[in-house]
Amino acid sequence: MSDRLKIFLLLAPVLTILIVMFLGGLAIGLLRSFNYMPIIGLTKPNIDAYVSIFTSKEFYVSFGLSLYIAVTSTVISSILAIGSALLLRRNFIGRSITQFLFQLNLTVPHLVGAIGILYLFSQSGSFARLAAEWEMISKPSEFPAMVFDPYAIGIILQYVWKEVPFIGVIVLANMQSLGENFEGVARSLGASRWQAFRFVLLPLIFPGVLSASVISFAFTFGAFEIPAILGANYPAALPVLAYRKYTDVDLAARPEAMAMAVMIALLSSVMIFFYVRYSRRRIRN
Amino acid sequence: MIGIESLATRSFRVITALVLVTWLVLPMIPLAIWSFARGWYFPNLLPTQWSLAAWEYALSDTAGILDSLLLSIGISFAAMMLAILIGVPAGRALGLYKFRGKEYIELLILAPTIVPGIAVVLGVHSVFIWLGLTNTVPGVILVHLIPTLPYMTLVMAGIFSNYDPSFEEQARSLGASGIKTFWYVTLPAILPGIIVGGMFAFLVSWSQYILTLVIGGGRVITLPLLLFNFATSGRNDITGAIAMIYILPGILILLFTARHLTGRSGIGGIGQI
Amino acid sequence: MTHVSIKELTKVYPGSLEPSLDRLSLEIESGELTALLGPSGCGKTTTMKMIAGLLSTTSGDVQFDGRSILNDKPEQRGVVMVFQNYLLFPYMSVADNIGFGLKMRKVGKSEIDRRVKEILELVKLPDLGDRRPKELSGGQQQRVALARALIVSPNVLLLDEPLSNLDAHLRLEMRDLIRGIQQDLGITTIFVTHDQEEAVVLADKVALILDCKLKQYDTPEAFYRRPIDEATARFFGGQNFVPGMSKSGYFECALGRLKLPSDALLGSATLTFRPENVKIGANSVGENVVQSKLIDKIYLGTQTRLKFIVGDTKIDVMANPSDVQELVVGDACPITLSADSLWVLAK
Numbered sequence: 001m002s003d004r005l006k007i008f009l010l011l012a013p014v015l016t017i018l019i020v021m022f023l024g025g026l027a028i029g030l031l032r033s034f035n036y037m038p039i040i041g042l043t044k045p046n047i048d049a050y051v052s053i054f055t056s057k058e059f060y061v062s063f064g065l066s067l068y069i070a071v072t073s074t075v076i077s078s079i080l081a082i083g084s085a086l087l088l089r090r091n092f093i094g095r096s097i098t099q100f101l102f103q104l105n106l107t108v109p110h111l112v113g114a115i116g117i118l119y120l121f122s123q124s125g126s127f128a129r130l131a132a133e134w135e136m137i138s139k140p141s142e143f144p145a146m147v148f149d150p151y152a153i154g155i156i157l158q159y160v161w162k163e164v165p166f167i168g169v170i171v172l173a174n175m176q177s178l179g180e181n182f183e184g185v186a187r188s189l190g191a192s193r194w195q196a197f198r199f200v201l202l203p204l205i206f207p208g209v210l211s212a213s214v215i216s217f218a219f220t221f222g223a224f225e226i227p228a229i230l231g232a233n234y235p236a237a238l239p240v241l242a243y244r245k246y247t248d249v250d251l252a253a254r255p256e257a258m259a260m261a262v263m264i265a266l267l268s269s270v271m272i273f274f275y276v277r278y279s280r281r282r283i284r285n
Numbered sequence: 286m287i288g289i290e291s292l293a294t295r296s297f298r299v300i301t302a303l304v305l306v307t308w309l310v311l312p313m314i315p316l317a318i319w320s321f322a323r324g325w326y327f328p329n330l331l332p333t334q335w336s337l338a339a340w341e342y343a344l345s346d347t348a349g350i351l352d353s354l355l356l357s358i359g360i361s362f363a364a365m366m367l368a369i370l371i372g373v374p375a376g377r378a379l380g381l382y383k384f385r386g387k388e389y390i391e392l393l394i395l396a397p398t399i400v401p402g403i404a405v406v407l408g409v410h411s412v413f414i415w416l417g418l419t420n421t422v423p424g425v426i427l428v429h430l431i432p433t434l435p436y437m438t439l440v441m442a443g444i445f446s447n448y449d450p451s452f453e454e455q456a457r458s459l460g461a462s463g464i465k466t467f468w469y470v471t472l473p474a475i476l477p478g479i480i481v482g483g484m485f486a487f488l489v490s491w492s493q494y495i496l497t498l499v500i501g502g503g504r505v506i507t508l509p510l511l512l513f514n515f516a517t518s519g520r521n522d523i524t525g526a527i528a529m530i531y532i533l534p535g536i537l538i539l540l541f542t543a544r545h546l547t548g549r550s551g552i553g554g555i556g557q558i
Numbered sequence: 559m560t561h562v563s564i565k566e567l568t569k570v571y572p573g574s575l576e577p578s579l580d581r582l583s584l585e586i587e588s589g590e591l592t593a594l595l596g597p598s599g600c601g602k603t604t605t606m607k608m609i610a611g612l613l614s615t616t617s618g619d620v621q622f623d624g625r626s627i628l629n630d631k632p633e634q635r636g637v638v639m640v641f642q643n644y645l646l647f648p649y650m651s652v653a654d655n656i657g658f659g660l661k662m663r664k665v666g667k668s669e670i671d672r673r674v675k676e677i678l679e680l681v682k683l684p685d686l687g688d689r690r691p692k693e694l695s696g697g698q699q700q701r702v703a704l705a706r707a708l709i710v711s712p713n714v715l716l717l718d719e720p721l722s723n724l725d726a727h728l729r730l731e732m733r734d735l736i737r738g739i740q741q742d743l744g745i746t747t748i749f750v751t752h753d754q755e756e757a758v759v760l761a762d763k764v765a766l767i768l769d770c771k772l773k774q775y776d777t778p779e780a781f782y783r784r785p786i787d788e789a790t791a792r793f794f795g796g797q798n799f800v801p802g803m804s805k806s807g808y809f810e811c812a813l814g815r816l817k818l819p820s821d822a823l824l825g826s827a828t829l830t831f832r833p834e835n836v837k838i839g840a841n842s843v844g845e846n847v848v849q850s851k852l853i854d855k856i857y858l859g860t861q862t863r864l865k866f867i868v869g870d871t872k873i874d875v876m877a878n879p880s881d882v883q884e885l886v887v888g889d890a891c892p893i894t895l896s897a898d899s900l901w902v903l904a905k
Contacts, residue, residue, distance in 0.1 A: 003382065010378035011390065013371040014438055021409055022397050022431050029408030039415070084305060091572065092298045094306070101309040107535025108313075109492035111509050112528045115516045116312025119319065124327040126315050132328035140327055161312060181645055184612040187632035188639045189659035190710055199658070203649050215399060222401020224495040225509070229516060239403040243495070246407055258407055265404040272399050276392065290614075 026265055033258035049255035053263075058241065063263065066238040069152050070221035073159035078213045080160065081167035082205070088168070089175050105165040110158070114229040117158045121146040147230050154230040155237070159220045167212040174208040175201070211279045218271040222264050238264060313532075319525030339522035343530065350511060350527060357508040358534075360422060360497075361490040364429040368437040368486040369479055371430075376441020376478075381450060394435045405431060406499045413500060420502040428500045429493055433486040440485070444478030484538045491534060560622050560636075560713040560746045562586040562609075567618035569604050578604050580770045581618065586763070588623075589744040591737070593751055593761035595793075601770045602750040603642075606716045609748070610639040622713060633662070636713035642722060644703040646691035652702050653678075653687035659710035677705045680739065697728040701735070708739070715740075717749035721756055733760055754781075754794050766790055782832065787903055791830050797874040798836075800829045804902050812871045816846050816895060822902040833863075833876040835899035838885070840892040846900075848873075852889045855882070866893060 031037055036045035053059040088099055120126045128143035137143050147154035182204060186196040227237035236244065238260060246257035319325065320339050322332035343350045379391065397405070409428055410419060418424030452474070456466045494509045501507070508531050515524040563586070569579040579601035586592050594602045607613035609620055611632035619626050627635050638659075646655050654661075656677060657670040665673075678684050681701040691699060700720065707715060720736060721729045737760055740747050751757050757764045758778040766773040766781065774786040785791035788799055802811025804827045809816045811829055840847045850873065854865035862882050864875040875893065885891060 004384070007378045007382050007384055010374040014375035014394065014434055015390070017371065017427075017430055017434060018393055018397065021412075021428065022400075022405055023393070024412060025405040025408035025431075026400075027408065028411050029404070032408065032411060037411075083301075087298060087301055087305070090298060092295065092302060094299065094302055098302050098306050098309075101306055104536060104539055105309050107488060107539050108532050109494075109509060109535075111492070111494055111512060112316070112532055113312055115512070115524060115528060116314075116316050118516070119315035119521065120312055126330075129328045129330050133330055158312075161308070165309070180612075181641055182647065184607070184610070184632075184639065185641060185645045186658070186662070187612065188610045188635075188637060188716075189662060189706065190633045191658075191662040192631075192633055195662050199662075200647060203647075218399045218401060222403055224401075224403050224498075225513060229513070239401065239495070242403055242407070243499075246499075261404045261407045264401055268400040268404060272392070272396055275395070275399060 029258045029261045029265070033255055033262050035255045049259040053256050053259050058235075059238075059260070061235040062238045062241040065152065065235045066221050066227075069155055069159070069227070069237060070217050073156045073163060073220050074213050074217045076156070077160050077163035077167055077216060078209055080164045081171055081212075082202075082209065084164060084168040085171040085175055088172050102165045102169060105162065106169065108162075110162055110223065111225045111229070113162050114155075114158050114226045117154050117161065118147055118230060121154050121157065122148075148232045150232055150235065152227070152231060152237075155227050158226055158230060159216075163216045163220070167209065167216060170212040171205055171209055174205050178204055207278045211275050214271045214275040214278070218268045221267060316525045316528045319521045320523075320529055322522055322525075325521075336522075339526040342523055343526040349506075350508075350523075350530075353506050353508050353511045354530060356422070356506070357491065360426055360429065360505075360507060361487045363426045364433050364490040365483050365487040367426070367430060368433040369483050372434055372437030372482065372486075373441050373475070373479065375434075375438045376443075377445050379438065379442035380445025380448065394438050397431050397435045398439075402432065402493070402495045406496050410499050419500055420504040422505055425497050425501050425505045425507075428496045429490040431496070432493065433489045436489055437482045437486045440482035441475070441478055444475050444482075448474055481542055484542055488535055488538060559588040559744060561588045561624070562714060562746055562748070563619075563621045563624075564605075564609070565619040565621070567605065567608060567620060568616045569601065569608060569613070570616045577601075577616070577770055579608075579767075582765075582767070582772050584765055584772070584775055586746060586748065588746055590762045591740050591747045591749070591760065593749055593757035593764045594767060595751055595754060595757040595764050596767035598752055600767045602767060603718055605767075606639055606718055606748065606750060609714070610637045610716055611635050612639070637716060638707040638710060638712040638714075639716040640703050640707050640718065640720065642719040644691075644699045644723075646699055646702055646706075648691055650691075651687065652683075652689050652691065652694070655691065655702060656687075656706045656709055658706060663710070673709055674705075677709045680708070681705045681735070696723055696725075697732060700724065700732060704736070704739070708743070708745075712745060715745045715747045717747065719750055719752070721751070722753070729756075736760065766793060768793065784901060785830070785903070788828060788830070791901075791903065795832075796830055797833055798831050799903075800871060801905075802827065802829055804829075809900070809902065812869050813848050813873075813895070816848075816900065817897045818900055818902065819897055822900075823904055826905055828903040828905060830901050830903055831895055831899050833874040835896075836873065836875040836877075837894040837896065838864075838875070838877055838882060838891065839894065841894050841896070846895045846897060847892050848895060850891060850893055852885055852887055852891055855885065855887055866891070 033049050034045040035042055035048060084102070088095065088102070118125070122128070123140040123143045123145065128137065128140055131137045131143055146157070178201075182200050183196040186200040187193070191199065222239055224239040224243060227240050231237055231240060242257045242260035242264070245253040245260065248254075248257075318332065321335050321337065323334040323336035323338060325332040342348050345351075375394070379387070379394075406428065409431075413419045413424050413428075418427065452470050453466050456470045457463075461469065492509065493507075494513070497505060497507050497510060501510070508527065512524065512527045512531055515527060562584075564582055564584040567579060567582045568577055570577045582601075582605060584592070594605060596602055604613065608615050611627070611630065615628060620628060622636075646652075647658070650658070653671075653674050656674045660670045660673065674687065675684075678687060681704055683698060683701050683705070686694065686698065686702075691702065694702065700723070717736070721732055724732055733756070736749075749760070758781070761778060763775065764778050764781060765775045768789055773790050774781065776784075781790065781794045785794060785796065788796075791799070800811045800813055802809055804818065804822055804824050806824065807818055807820070809818050809822070809827075809829050816829070848868055850866040850868045852864060853867050853872075856863045857879060860879075861876050862879045864877055864882060864885070866873045866875060873893070
């Protein structure tokens with residue numbers, strides 16, 4: 001058997017599945033967003049769905065909200081993740097338990113984290129009760145709204161909770177494989193502790209941080225169940241809005257849902273571009 | 286560690302670690318307490334009455350939670366097995382060979398780990414309607430392959446890129462058949478990768494929500510769907526119990542694979558959950 | 559110009575019971591080039607890192623010109639360490655790498671440019687400032703790492719295995735460059751190596767570290783002529799060790815009664831002599847001549863290696879090939895171990 005045939009046979013199953021379901025799913029979504037689907041008798045493509053979403057305030061608000069959630073939680077997570085990785089590469093009492101919890105957190109599904117955040121931060125949640133105990137508030141409605149709120153604080157808290165360990169573990173592995181000698185060189189050349197971090201360690205781990213952040217960004221932009229649990233009814237995050245449109249009793253809303261899915265896919269293609277660019281650079285160095 | 290560290294630095298480190306640990310476990314605490322609470326009303330910091338009622342309900346035959354648990358285990362196990370069967374050969378091709386167009390294939394395999402499920406699943410739903418796969422368990426298993434396969438394939442590609450196929454040639458030249466060679470030479474070498482990759486493929490499938498919701502169409506109720514329903518209907522005690530059951534496999538798998546977790550591939554994949 | 563004194567320096571890594579460096583004491587004269595020699599894992603790099611302040615010490619002291627530097631931060635010590643794998647910052651150009659130390663000291667841009675240019679000339683890489691480290695050969699990277707260290711005019715320069723990653727021909731070139739620059743600038747320099755030849759050729763003084771302890775600290779020549787014990791002699795290529803009894807002026811052993819130099823140790827001891835110092839044949843006086851039989855002969859190109867046997871004691875000899883052309887295995891042959899080539903080691 002020639003190598004080419006062998007490679008083809010080895011890859012055929014995975015390619016079939018991903019092309020049919022993944023690319024196929026994206027393609028069908030795209031076609032249906034143009035209301036074009038000859039099999040079910042839709043033979044005249046149009047751009048009504050796009051006109052409709054681009055002229056409705058609802059779409060812009062949801063898109064903006066999702067973008068805001070993704071940017072805020074990714075930036076906060078990345079910074080805290082770098083801090084945690086700096087902490088965890090040192091030896092200290094309780095390091096192994098911290099590291100274990102870090103990894104444990106990775107195995108907890110987002111949905112569970114979201115419900116946990118809900119029970120902590122809702123107006124009758126643990127923190128509200130603590131505030132009442134300390135007589136800062138007397139009834140639940142006096143506690144600041146941190147879930148179902150327009151600023152999506154609960155959603156961001158949940159993402160930070162999950163993404164700090166995710167980015168942190170990648171950054172930590174990155175730091176451990178670099179070792180401390182680069183910083184050692186910098187220090188012996190006269191750099192202070194801060195300068196060694198700023199001019200040496202940070203540029204070295206930056207590609208790793210960036211590629212992890214890109215994954216985190218795409219996830220926080222496109223996840224459904226977290227904003228569905230913790231988000232306000234209006235404005236809804238874009239994935240929640242898309243799902244609502246898709247399950248709307250009015251079937252005419254389906255192309256709009258597909259158009260929103262296309263927008264999410266487009267944004268994630270940009271993320272893939274960045275990911276590939278930075279992970280390649282990381283491998284080259 | 287560079288140079289000498291002051292007591293202040295070390296205490297700062299322990300304090301930050303304490304804050305971090307607290308933050309990491311914090312959201313799990315009310316869930317765990319709720320599962321043993323009866324009538325835990327504002328502003329009580331702790332339940333006034335403890336009870337096993339939620340657990341009794343969750344573990345009873347009539348509530349359907351055990352059915353969901355079994356269904357979830359079945360679906361994730363099937364998705365894992367399919368991912369192993371398909372991902373191992375693909376990983377071999379990507380890890381061992383260089384060929385034209387390889388980067389595009391890698392890109393296609395990487396893409397589902399970044400593109401959110403909602404962007405794909407609505408289109409898949411349309412296709413599955415014609416194929417009669419919506420609202421069925423096989424349909425849900427198939428759609429779970431979208432997030433699990435890339436991960437399994439990438440782990441195996443990593444394993445195979447450190448694998449020397451001349452061991453197989455050596456075995457063949459010593460008289461082993463193709464199947465015996467696979468069984469005695471290839472499999473032992475790649476088994477750790479299959480175990481770790483398979484475990485995490487299981488977890489990735491285990492945590493799927495939107496794919497199951499859309500393709501299962503409300504007929505295939507896996508544990509996360511049930512959890513979501515209880516959470517939004519305000520049954521906090523039962524929600525707590527289901528949440529505790531739901532996170533158990535992840536904890537077991539972590540304990541089981543803790544020593545394998547040092548590799549990058551494992552870490553990258555676990556982040557997809 | 560800095561005088562370095564290392565006093566009882568010890569390192570025990572956390573979680574380890576055995577010290578990785580055990581009470582090392584050295585006095586390094588200002589401007590001297592000193593080699594820390596020893597097999598890998600014997601605490602050489604640990605020593606360097608402690609001097610550079612990159613690793614905390616367990617006990618002992620390091621003083622520059624009589625002042626302890628242990629409480630100084632690494633960047634305040636005036637010590638630069640050049641690592642074995644160079645560790646050039648991959649995301650910076652060659653010029654930025656070299657200028658790094660000056661930038662950290664907030665030296666002006668034009669001043670940095672000028673001095674980088676100067677130092678690139680010194681290490682003979684004038685036109686490579688804009689390149690990235692990964693575009694350079696190993697030898698070039700080594701020079702850049704050296705330039706990056708020298709530009710900050712360190713008081714003490716530490717080189718970790720400076721030649722080990724280079725090809726044989728580059729090694730000679732780099733050796734001369736390091737020696738030349740060190741002599742010109744007069745920087746007190748310590749370098750680590752596992753290669754005794756490298757230590758001997760390059761260093762003014764050699765500190766041999768075996769099993770985490772200082773064995774001998776001496777001029778290179780002394781390691782050949784007056785090794786402190788059998789392990790030291792073996793590390794420098796010694797092969798002949800004959801146990802016996804040293805009495806005033808004589809050594810009694812399986813080879814007979816041999817005359818010793820006047821300052822030899824007394825008592826139960828080991829006699830050693832280098833293979834290249836054994837003379838084939840008897841001398842006119844007949845002193846220290848041993849009757850032996852040739853049992854092996856291997857031609858090595860520029861030398862011939864011979865193995866003789868006396869009773870059941872084997873003796874290794876290196877000879878000039880033309881001197882031993884006629885000898886064949888099985889021949890009986892006298893050999894001479896002249897008194898000034900003998901050295902007595904304590905047991």
